[in-house]
Amino acid sequence: MRNRLRWLDIITAPIARNPEFLVFMFALGITAALLSVDYAHKAKPYEYAWEELFFCLYAVCAVLAVLPRRLRAVARGLVYAVAYPVTIVDMYCFVKFDATLNPSILMLVNETDPREAGEFFSAYLSPDVLMTNVGWVLLIPILHILWSIHRKLRKPSRLIGLERKAADGIKRVRPLWNVLVAVCVLVSGIHCFPNLRNLQSLMSQKTVGGIEHRLTEKDCGKQYLPLYRFAFSAYANYLASKQIDIIKDVAKTVTVDSCDYTSPNIVLIIGEAYCKRHSGLYGYHLPTTPRQVAMAKRGELVAYSDVVTPWNLTSYVFKHIMSTYTVGDKGEWCDYPLFGEVFRKAGYHVTFLTNEFLPKAKQAVYDFSGGFFLNDPEMSAAQFDARNDRVHIFDEGLLDDYKAVQERRAHDGDTLQKGNLTIFHLIGQHQNYRVRCPKSKKHFTLEDYSDREDLRPKWKKNVRDYDNATLYNDSIVREIVRLFENTNSVVIYMPDHGEEVHSRELPHFSGRMHSTTITERLAREEFEIPFWIWASKSYRKSHPELWKAIRASADRPYMTDALPHLLMYLAGIKCKYYRDDLNLLSPEYNASRPRILKHQTDYDVIMKRKQHPQPGDNPSIRQ
Structure with missing residues (x-):
């Protein structure tokens, strides 16, 4: 029986030829996987971290095992040279910035010169870092170095004897050991295959x-290892570059x-995550x-009744x-000029004030994706003067930013331009509604939702917080207008997209669904948006025909991808x-242009509309 199982030695050979590599890399990976979890916000480690890490390391050991001994040692050294620094940096970012390695951090690194790097290290590197989770990660390479030194030194005869006894013991249980490893490889492979497939996708x-878009799906893959996050971040930056x-x-x-x-003076205010049905301007029952x-x-102010956004993702x-x-249009968005470039070429002074798309360490992929072409130094200079x-x-901080730009x-004496284009990009009612409004300006209470018996207490709080954020947003846009x-x-x-905020339809939901199939409900809640144009008294007086065209176009169907033409x-x-034909105010405007959501679904078809808004869609206020 024992001889029959000897063929299983080939399964344990990768481990037998790389035991030190397997032990220390497993210790490094599992330590990072467990310590880079935001337990404070009830996050949990990846369920199959142990199994997947073992399976992946076993696969690496299998590749190393077929290499000649010297080449194998070099290959292991290269892995160490990447794995240890990447894991230490990843843990450091998690400790200092509350964010693991991500595309934005790599982008910031690429844009950092030696002087800035020196200032960074002097500001953030201190001995107290060793007392954090970074210290636990650093302990592993230190132990590895000590172990390597120990192996190279002459061993006492007692240790040599113990090693021989251990080797003899392993020989006696080799068949059982072979079977155990085979089972572990098989079971761990089955458990981790779905995640590896999703990461590959x-x-x-x-x-x-x-x-x-792939990240909006549930099965997008768990990047539980620093090396995964590093590879993903590098790839995202490569695609962005x-x-x-092209741009x-x-x-x-x-x-x-x-x-x-x-x-x-043209002012564009871009809001965030604005549910049209929670706007008093569009008939919401609360002010x-x-x-x-x-x-x-x-x-x-003229409120437009039938406006949709092409996507429900900010970027x-x-x-x-x-x-x-x-x-x-043919090609992609990057094959065409950005309107900021066009305005600057025309002689307009362009100011861009954003409360979201500035490069920062703790930045989601969505913000990176939406901001990389705005934050690239060369492209930023091509689009914006300030x-x-x-x-x-x-x-409200953006109001001070605008005043600072004007001062x-x-x-500098830079006030000679004939035209000014000012863009305000608000954080608006972005997710986590509770923190989007100062406590002193919160007005609505749970009592205002006593009629919503269909909502649980937690959901009522969500709606209350969203409405308070909407009321605060109202005060901000008024101050900008002022x-x-x-x-x-x-x-x-205009906001970037809509938002689902516990509508009366079941199941109750808050946020965005990111469903592959766009239903009538999803189109209504996440793609329909408020849109309005305001003009000052002097503007209305000096541009009577334009103001007339603005008022006359209030019920035209519109999709905001055509905004640059307006x-x-x-x-x-x-x-x-x-x-x-894309200018909303033009007599030649094509009101029958298909409004395709997410490049796949015709909004007017799914909402059973043709070219005219349905009764009840008009704003409650229309001048």
Whole structure:
């Protein structure tokens, strides 16, 4: 029987030839997997971390086992040279920045010069780091070094005798050992195969957007190891760099025929995660937008009734609204000029103030995907004359940023441009609604939702927090408008996408579903958005025909991927990128253009509409 099982020696050979490698790499991997979990927020380690790590290391050992001894030693050394530093850096980022390795951190590293790197190390590296989880990770390579030194030293005869006895013992149980290893490899392989397959799918995406979309799916793969996160981050940056190269080439070819500076001041406010049905401007039963309603009653604001966004992901939306590409055009968004480049070529001063898309360590892939083409130094300079350099807990911080930009321009004498385009990108009602409104400005209480008997207490709190965030957002957009009241200005407000906030349909849900199939409910909650245009008194007086066109277009069906064409028209920019049929205010506007959501579903078909809004869709206020 024992001889029959000798063929199983081939299964244990990878371990027998690389025991030190297997032990220390397993210790390193499992330590990192357990210590880089955010237990404070009830996160849990990956369920099959032990099995998958063993299976993957066994596979690596199998490859090493077939190499010649010297080459095997070199290969193991290369793995150590990568695994130890990457794991230490990953744990350090988790301890210091509350974020493991991600694409944004690698992007920041790539953009850091030697001086900045020196300042970073002097500011963040200190002996107290050794007393954190970083110390536990550092302990493993230290023990590995000590073990290697011990092996090279002459061993006492007593230890040699013990090793021989251990070897004899292993020989006696070799058949059992072989079977045990075979079973462990088989079982661990079965358990970890789905995750490895999902990771392979994630890493085979062709664009950053593809990666992001894959991450919205439940089976996107668990990146529980620092090496996984490092490889993923490097790949995401590689894909981003490919699109950046295309955008840079396109930017060099941007031309403008002429510009009339029709609107001296154009302001674009981009909100975040705005559920249209929670806007008082659109008939919500609670006063979440009293200031917008007041502006509409005064005849300053026109609310549009039938506007959708092409995507329910911020990064996808930004790529579509910042590029002159529209859904259905040939190629991709990066093959077309960005409207910021066009405006700067036309002579407009472009200011971009964002409370989300600044490069930072603790940044989700979604923010990286949406911001990489805005934060690349060369592309940022091509699109914007002025930017803010920090994000804020609340959106009111952007008001101070705008004032700082204006003061800086006045100090530098940079106020001679005939036109100004100012873009405010708010954090708005982004996920975790509770923290999107200062405590002092929270107005709604649970008593306001006594009629929602269908909601559990936790869900009622979600709705309350969302409505308070919406009310706070109303105050912010009003303050932005106030900045331009005494100027010749037009302001456009639109959020990136909608949001599901415990509608009365079952099952109850808060956030975004990211379903592969776009249903009527998903289209209504996550793709329909509020959209309005405000104009100052002097603007309405000096542009009566434009204001008339704005009011007349309030019920036209519209998708925000065509936004650059509206902006170019308001500016009076004449160039080959502008299309009259995509301009919402033009008599030639194509109101029957298919509004394709996520490049797959016709919104008007799924909502059983043709070219006209249905009764009940109009805003409660219309001037």
